[in-house]
Amino acid sequence: MSVTSKIWETASFTCDLTQDATYIHLYKQQEGMAPRRLFYYDAYYSKIEFESGTNKAKYSVYKSSGRSYRFAILNLEHSDSGMYYCAVWDNLKFLIQPESLCNNYVKNFNVGTKLVVTDRNLATDISPKPTIFLPSIAEINHSKTGTYLCLLEKFFPDIIEVYWKEKDGNRALPSQKGNTMKTTDTYMKFSWLTVAENSMDKEHICVVKHERNIGGINQEILFPSINEVVSSIVPTTESPSDCLNHESEVTGTGSKKVCLKDESVTADHNSTKVCLKDESNTLQLQLMNTSAYYTYLLLLLKSAAYFIITTSCVFRRTGICCDGKNS
Numbered sequence: 560m561s562v563t564s565k566i567w568e569t570a571s572f573t574c575d576l577t578q579d580a581t582y583i584h585l586y587k588q589q590e591g592m593a594p595r596r597l598f599y600y601d602a603y604y605s606k607i608e609f610e611s612g613t614n615k616a617k618y619s620v621y622k623s624s625g626r627s628y629r630f631a632i633l634n635l636e637h638s639d640s641g642m643y644y645c646a647v648w649d650n651l652k653f654l655i656q657p658e659s660l661c662n663n664y665v666k667n668f669n670v671g672t673k674l675v676v677t678d679r680n681l682a683t684d685i686s687p688k689p690t691i692f693l694p695s696i697a698e699i700n701h702s703k704t705g706t707y708l709c710l711l712e713k714f715f716p717d718i719i720e721v722y723w724k725e726k727d728g729n730r731a732l733p734s735q736k737g738n739t740m741k742t743t744d745t746y747m748k749f750s751w752l753t754v755a756e757n758s759m760d761k762e763h764i765c766v767v768k769h770e771r772n773i774g775g776i777n778q779e780i781l782f783p784s785i786n787e788v789v790s791s792i793v794p795t796t797e798s799p800s801d802c803l804n805h806e807s808e809v810t811g812t813g814s815k816k817v818c819l820k821d822e823s824v825t826a827d828h829n830s831t832k833v834c835l836k837d838e839s840n841t842l843q844l845q846l847m848n849t850s851a852y853y854t855y856l857l858l859l860l861k862s863a864a865y866f867i868i869t870t871s872c873v874f875r876r877t878g879i880c881c882d883g884k885n886s
Contacts, residue, residue, distance in 0.1 A: 561673040561718035561770050565681060569633050572672040574645035576626035582647065583628055585618075586668070589641040600628065635676045644671045675716040685745065686771045687711040687719060689780050693788050694754075705785040708751040709765040712742070719769045721750040726762040726781065759785040 564570035574583060581603050588594040598609040600620045609615050617639075619631045632639055646668045690712065694705030711719065717739045722731045736750040752763060767778040783791075 560720070560768065561675060561716050563675040563677060563681060563716050563770060564635055566635055566637065566676055566678055568635055569631055570635055570639075570674055570676075571629055571631040572643065572674070573623065574628045574630060574669060576628070576645075576647060577667075578647065578649065579626065580647035583620075584646045584666070585620075585630060586644045586646060587641050588644070588671075594642075594644060602628075632674070637676050640674055640676045642671045642673050644668045673716070673718050675718075677716075679715070679744070684771075684773075685713070685715040686773055687714040687748075687767050687769050687778065689765070689767070689778065691765070691780060691782065693782070694785060696789070699759075699785065699789065703756040705754045705759060705788075706751050707754065707763060707765070707782045708749060709767075709780060710747070710749045711767060712747040713745045714747075714769055714771065715745050716770070717741070717746045719746075719748055719767065721748065721768075722766050723750070723752040724764050724766060725758075726764055732763075754785055762787075 562570050562572050574585075576583070582599050582601060584599040585597045586594040587597055596610055597613045598607050598618065600607050602622065605622075607615075607618065607620060609618075617633050619633070621629050621631075623629045628645070630643070630645070646666050648664050649667050688711065690710045692708040692710070694707065699705050707723075709721065711721070719739060721734075721736055723734045724731055732752060734750055734752045737748060739746050739748045750765065752765070754761075754763065762784050763782045765780040765782065767780065769778075772778055
């Protein structure tokens with residue numbers, strides 16, 4: 560996953576080995592570059608052998624427990640940001656040809672840890688903030704499926720893992736997700752799960768793994784069963800109100816939008832309301848973004864045209880804009 564630390568502080572991460580090893584190698588990879596070995600740690604003699612050019616005063620290693628080793632980076636600078644991998648050699652001679660007399664080695668790398676060195680205040684809450692959307696009635700009636708959407712906003716850093724499961728289940732379900740996008744100085748991401756008709760009676764959970772989660776535990780955002788969502792729709796003639804209003808239970812049926820009480824759909828520290836709209840929320844968001852993009856493009860083209868005309872009038876020695884007189 561990731562580790563975020565402030566500049567000039569110390570960052571540390573764990574390397575969990577899957578096999579016994581005497582030598583543990585540490586690699587660093589920066590964006591657009593190949594991984595570079597910084598050093599290897601001799602576990603037998605408890606000493607570090609540095610590569611040429613590596614700052615020896617910056618790193619330390621110690622064994623934490625079993626096959627786990629702790630790597631520390633001291634006096635952090637922005638240039639220390641990057642992906643860090645630990646690796647060990649694995650002998651494959653018995654996996655390739657048992658009768659072979661040659662040793663066949665391959666270097667196994669772990670999944671890696673992203674280090675982010677920042678100047679920002681890490682005491683503020685920069686954990687993912689969820690907003691969740693329930694499937695539309697049109698989708699349920701037409702496709703006999705329902706799509707849950709989980710929008711996560713205002714988190715830092717950008718490393719985040721999202722997956723779905725049934726309530727009281729352990730198996731990760733097939734789902735879709737968008738790219739992690741930067742918004743000002745934080746990030747956002749969304750993921751969605753399409754539920755088949757034979758699972759509409761089950762509650763589902765969106766699991767969010769992020770290093771800045773409150774208490775260091777995964778967020779588990781509970782979605783009600785689709786059957787419960789459908790049965791909760793109550794016609795009303797009241798005027799529409801904000802979906803995020805805590806006291807609001809049902810809004811106007813003109814837009815067929817229903818708000819459920821947040822206690823039925825949240826877990827842990829979340830207090831998120833859910834919305835049910837006849838139109839696809841995802842499609843609406845896409846259309847809004849597309850419209851804004853083309854509006855901005857049109858205004859940009861108009862500004863460019865005005866600039867060209869004005870420039871032409873100022874610098875032309877003859878022409879209509881200058882009354883046909885030489886300047």
